[in-house]
Amino acid sequence: MQEQLDKLKENWDYLLERTTDKGQKLNEASRQQRFNTSIRDFEFWLSEAEGLLAMKDQARDLTSAGNLLKKHQLLEAEMLAREDPLKDLNGLAKELISSGTFNIEQIEEKMNGVNERFKNVQSLAAAHHEKLKETYALFQFFQDLDDEEAWIEEKLLRVSSQDCGRDLQSVQNLLKKHRRLEGELVAHEPAVQNVLDTAESLKDKAAVGKEEIQERLAQFVQHWEKLKELAKTRGVNLEESLQY
Numbered sequence: 001m002q003e004q005l006d007k008l009k010e011n012w013d014y015l016l017e018r019t020t021d022k023g024q025k026l027n028e029a030s031r032q033q034r035f036n037t038s039i040r041d042f043e044f045w046l047s048e049a050e051g052l053l054a055m056k057d058q059a060r061d062l063t064s065a066g067n068l069l070k071k072h073q074l075l076e077a078e079m080l081a082r083e084d085p086l087k088d089l090n091g092l093a094k095e096l097i098s099s100g101t102f103n104i105e106q107i108e109e110k111m112n113g114v115n116e117r118f119k120n121v122q123s124l125a126a127a128h129h130e131k132l133k134e135t136y137a138l139f140q141f142f143q144d145l146d147d148e149e150a151w152i153e154e155k156l157l158r159v160s161s162q163d164c165g166r167d168l169q170s171v172q173n174l175l176k177k178h179r180r181l182e183g184e185l186v187a188h189e190p191a192v193q194n195v196l197d198t199a200e201s202l203k204d205k206a207a208v209g210k211e212e213i214q215e216r217l218a219q220f221v222q223h224w225e226k227l228k229e230l231a232k233t234r235g236v237n238l239e240e241s242l243q244y
Contacts, residue, residue: 032101035092039110042089045082046117049075053124059132062139069132076125086118134202138209141198145216148195151188152223155181159230164241175238178231185231192224 052075059065093111097104158181165171199217203210 031092031096035089035096035107038085038089038092039114042082042086042114043117045078046114046121049079049121049125050117053121053128059135059139062136062143065132065136065139069136072125072129072132076129079122079125082118086114090115134205137198138202138213141195141202141213142216144198145195145220148191149220149223152220152227155185156223156227156230159227159234161234164237168242171238171241175242178235178238182231182235185228195220
């Protein structure tokens with residue numbers, strides 16, 4: 001009887017051992033499958049990201065520069081969202097390696113490759129972001145400069161007028177309008193200074209467009225000085241007309 005019980009216990013222990021071993025193998029196979037699927041998906045995303053960063057899209061104006069920057073920011077957001085899944089993938093790889101799985105070298109090689117590619121994508125994305133920001137800032141500068149030039153042009157037409165009035169009332173009205181214009185010029189000084197400061201900053205950082213910045217800026221300063229000089233002359237002429 002005891003011998004039968006011992007045999008039964010031995011068979012039971014063997015069955016438990018086989019069941020446990022089978023469960024461990026199934027668990028390892030499941031983790032292996034999860035690792036293979038996850039790393040394949042991550043490699044596919046890396047290839048897409050590398051392809052996007054390799055594209056040579058060029059902005060043509062402020063709008064297209066803004067669109068390219070927004071598109072790149074979407075990629076950066078996706079990269080940020082991929083950081084935690086990559087940590088999980090590294091953790092899963094360590095578990096498989098610690099379990100003594102049959103393909104340790106392949107897992108290590110795969111993870112090293114993915115980690116290296118992800119770091120490279122991050123580096124390329126950061127450099128591309130700076131380039132896109134510089135391009136956007138350059139187009140924004142030229143847009144602001146165009147607006148300033150248009151403002152100056154409109155004021156030049158007013159200070160270039162030869163009308164000094166035909167009588168006391170008309171001269172006084174013209175002088176009053178001119179004083180308001182002089183006030184506008186004074187109030188506009190900060191906007192002009194902002195253009196000058198932006199140009200100086202862009203000249204130091206911009207990889208392209210430096211010559212155009214310099215040329216446009218010289219033209220802008222010339223027009224601004226001309227406006228102030230003509231405004232001064234216009235004021236003197238109106239004051240003289242008031243004396244007669």
